[in-house]
Amino acid sequence: MSQGNTGVTSQVSGPEQCESPAAEAACSVLEVLGRVSGKWSIGILLVTTQGPARFTELERQVKGISRRMLTLTLRNLERDGLLTRTVYPTVPPRVEYTATPMARELYESLLALTGWAERHRHRIDQARAAYGIAQGEPVATPAPVA
Numbered sequence: 158m159s160q161g162n163t164g165v166t167s168q169v170s171g172p173e174q175c176e177s178p179a180a181e182a183a184c185s186v187l188e189v190l191g192r193v194s195g196k197w198s199i200g201i202l203l204v205t206t207q208g209p210a211r212f213t214e215l216e217r218q219v220k221g222i223s224r225r226m227l228t229l230t231l232r233n234l235e236r237d238g239l240l241t242r243t244v245y246p247t248v249p250p251r252v253e254y255t256a257t258p259m260a261r262e263l264y265e266s267l268l269a270l271t272g273w274a275e276r277h278r279h280r281i282d283q284a285r286a287a288y289g290i291a292q293g294e295p296v297a298t299p300a301p302v303a
Contacts, residue, residue, distance in 0.1 A: 192237060193263060197222050197230045202256060205240060206264040209253040239263065 175184040192198060200219035204210050210218070216227055231254060234240040239260040245251040256264070274281075289295075 189237065192233055193239070195230070197226055198234060199267065201227075201230055201234060201254075202239065202260055202264060202267070205254050205256040206261055209243070209255045211251065211253055215254065234260075 175181045193202070197219060200222070201215055204215055204218050212227070212231075215231070216222065216224065219227065222230075231240065231242070235242050235254075239257055241255045241257055243253045243255065245253070
């Protein structure tokens with residue numbers, strides 16, 4: 158049984174086509190932010206920053222991801238320099254994915270962002286509720302805390 162998705166190579170996305178040279182830098186930054194902020198990318202990076210991971214490990218640990226989406230996301234992260242793919246010459250071949258130093262730096266930034274979100278989540282909830290009231294939206298009752 159083949160574990161590879163050979164038909165996805167052409168779907169690994171390249172740089173966005175920007176309309177002017179001035180917009181090119183912004184397009185590049187937005188593309189990178191879009192790639193690393195995706196739920197699959199974050200899940201893969203969280204696993205690989207803890208150590209090398211094989212395809213099947215990633216498939217098990219990143220809940221809900223399909224094999225095809227895992228393959229696409231791994232190739233895009235490798236293309237962007239965030240993962241290193243190592244093939245060991247064994248029978249059958251063993252392949253591991255490891256976060257690069259750049260990905261580990263990104264991981265530290267993600268931890269800072271999640272810390273910020275945790276510290277401010279109550280204020281954000283309050284702001285959303287106040288906005289909803291001002292807009293005449295029905296007030297949602299919060300779920301009980303377990």
